[in-house]
Amino acid sequence: MDNFVYILYSKKLDKHYIGFTQNLTQRIEFHLNDTQSRKFTYKANDWELIFTIECESKNQGLSIEKHIKAMKSKIYIRNLLQYPEMKFNLLEKYKDASDFQSESR
Template sequence: MFHVYILYSKKLDRFYIGYTSKLDRRLEFHLNPTKTNAFTAKAKDWDIYFNLECETKSQALAIEKHIKKMKSKIFIENLTRYPEMSTKLIEKYKSL
């Protein structure tokens, strides 16, 4: 099982989009970065804003890319507001 996740930092008022197979471990990495130049090292208050379970790695990568390509805070906010958007993304990239 893979996850496409979106983190939110209240301090930065920014989102971070990623994918992983181990969500808890990945969140811990973002909260305690080993590289000080990593984007998420700029804040320590990252919370999971959105999480979407995917069947395969390629599906997760495609959905992550789709969300990043939108470059829209409103799109990200709508993912939590309208659950049918998640369903459509899963269906669109199901065959991957």
């Protein structure tokens, strides 16, 4: 199964949305057609997929998503886009989260 951390950007809101999914196409479609006003992505209709990381496991993906959210920084996200090595560093840093899933099966 595919595991993706992704970042969306809305120019209208000048905001990023960071998420995790196992079906990227379906999840992006959900965000673009969100009809539930309590959801964050409902506030704009111009969400653009600007970044993805394919992860080895759900645990690794959730760990990377949590890390990026914890940074609370547009500069950090801009750096992720500008410096591809940061993506590889995150995958390496949270490799143990991937190993944990494999061992628990």
